[in-house]
Amino acid sequence: MIIVGVGVGPGMLTEIGIQAIQNASVIYGSGRALELAKPFIPKDTPVDTIKDYKNIHLLPSDAVILSTGDPMFSGLGKFATDTDTVIPGISSFQVACARLRINLTNFSCITAHGRTEIESAKNELIQEINLGKNIFLLPDEKFGSVEVCAVLTALGVKADVYSLEELGYPEEKIKKGDSNNPPIPDSDLYGLMIVLKN
Numbered sequence: 001m002i003i004v005g006v007g008v009g010p011g012m013l014t015e016i017g018i019q020a021i022q023n024a025s026v027i028y029g030s031g032r033a034l035e036l037a038k039p040f041i042p043k044d045t046p047v048d049t050i051k052d053y054k055n056i057h058l059l060p061s062d063a064v065i066l067s068t069g070d071p072m073f074s075g076l077g078k079f080a081t082d083t084d085t086v087i088p089g090i091s092s093f094q095v096a097c098a099r100l101r102i103n104l105t106n107f108s109c110i111t112a113h114g115r116t117e118i119e120s121a122k123n124e125l126i127q128e129i130n131l132g133k134n135i136f137l138l139p140d141e142k143f144g145s146v147e148v149c150a151v152l153t154a155l156g157v158k159a160d161v162y163s164l165e166e167l168g169y170p171e172e173k174i175k176k177g178d179s180n181n182p183p184i185p186d187s188d189l190y191g192l193m194i195v196l197k198n
Contacts, residue, residue: 001056001063003077005070005089006036009168012090013037020064020087028059029066037066057081070094074111074138092191093136095167099174102195108133112140122151129157135194145182145192152179158197165190 002024004017013021018040021027026046029037034047041047050056056065056079070091071077077086097104108128112121121143128135129152137148145163152159163183165173175183 001059001061001065001080002085002087003065003067003071003075003080004037004087005072005075005077005091006033006066006068007090007168008069008092008095009166009172010036012095012168013040014087014089017087017089020085021066024064025062026060027064027066028056030068033066033068036068053079073109074113092138092164092167096136096162096164096191096193099164099167100162100193100195102134102193106132106134107136109136111138112143113138118143118147122147125151126155129155129194129196132196134196135192137192137194139190139192141188145177145184148192148194149177149179149182152194160195160197162193162195163190164193167191 002020004020007013021037021040022042024045027041028048028050031049065076067076069075070089071086073091073093080086093109110121110124112118118140149161157179159179161177161183163175163185165185165187166189177183
């Protein structure tokens, strides 16, 4: 299969991703991914919504699978085998750094989203903060801005904390807080950026 990153929002598909979509014999993806790719899907190409991600390996070998953002950043790339092709997309992390004009270096990326237990994400956050890394985190409803800032405060870490909501969409919103005053997002579709203060 070919896993194509469709980007984090509209207009963020790469040229190679568009070519793969236009040449696909069949396309699968989430509702959001299909919507982002819709302008490039030929009318006669069969399209289906993925209902069970655990069975993605059962899809046809020539299928194009759409993944929001970048497939290798908390995306469907984790299901790729040695015989599959992964085409990168523009990730929420890349867009966040561009919006805030922050260099991508010295960052650790963590995902809490969809984890069955949040303790491992929390431990990973603590470990990377102790190494002096800035953090881009995909939160979970059980481990969002308030919980992350509580960890920072308990560690005595001073940091700017940004919630980056609906990146790439007209509703995009960026809120700035700090470890003592967490930004409270209005949307479930957001990322957190933690920039350590010297």
